[in-house]
Amino acid sequence: MQLLKALSFTTLSVLFSLMFIGGYVSASGVGLTCPDWPLCPQGLVPHQDFIIEYFHRSVAATTGLLVITTMAFTIKSKVAPRGMKIASIIAAGAVIGQVTLGAIVIVERLHSLLVTGHLGLGIVLFSMMLMTVIYAYRIDYSKSTKATTPPQKLKHNEDIRE
Numbered sequence: 001m002q003l004l005k006a007l008s009f010t011t012l013s014v015l016f017s018l019m020f021i022g023g024y025v026s027a028s029g030v031g032l033t034c035p036d037w038p039l040c041p042q043g044l045v046p047h048q049d050f051i052i053e054y055f056h057r058s059v060a061a062t063t064g065l066l067v068i069t070t071m072a073f074t075i076k077s078k079v080a081p082r083g084m085k086i087a088s089i090i091a092a093g094a095v096i097g098q099v100t101l102g103a104i105v106i107v108e109r110l111h112s113l114l115v116t117g118h119l120g121l122g123i124v125l126f127s128m129m130l131m132t133v134i135y136a137y138r139i140d141y142s143k144s145t146k147a148t149t150p151p152q153k154l155k156h157n158e159d160i161r162e
């Protein structure tokens with residue numbers, strides 16, 4: 001299932017961008033421009049006053065869906081090795097933890113330990129997604145094709161003798 005390669009790699013790329021944006025949110029000191037949770041002051045409508053933090057949250061929501069979708073496809077796959085399934089399950093757990101921690105970071109007004117934990121859990125999440133991608137690229141997909149292709153019908157008795 002080549003879909004696993006594309007899905008896991010897309011997820012990793014979006015996650016990388018999210019961590020980049022998170023670093024920018026932190027370094028530019030705009031972490032509390034959306035002081036509420038889960039929505040920003042104008043609900044779903046973006047505004048230039050909090051556009052960076054709005055972007056961080058929107059990309060986080062997309063990343064969460066992608067990580068969980070990758071896990072679902074990995075678990076369903078017949079060719080995915082055990083290690084890949086475990087890595088994708090840990091990644092899904094980490095993304096749920098990360099979104100929850102993101103909310104606590106806001107509620108606790110950027111407590112330094114929580115922000116550090118947010119960075120640490122982000123690294124765990126990235127590592128697990130990277131492992132999932134590496135596994136996805138090492139799978140021998142021809143095995144799954146052989147398993148699903150029905151055997152060819154013999155046309156003539158001669159074929160049997162051959």
Ligand code: HEM
Pocket residue numbers: 018019020021022023024025026027029030031032056057060063064095098099100101102103105106110115116118119122125
């Ligand atoms: C998959 C989900 C997420 C990932 C991978 C992620 C990742 C990151 C990273 C890497 C940073 C930079 C940390 C640092 O430089 O110390 C950051 C900052 C931040 N994140 Fe997230 N984040 C996620 C979700 C969220 C969510 C849902 C919120 C909720 C509001 C949030 C709120 C914040 C805030 C406020 C900061 C800036 C903290 C500061 O000002 O120092 N994050 N994020």
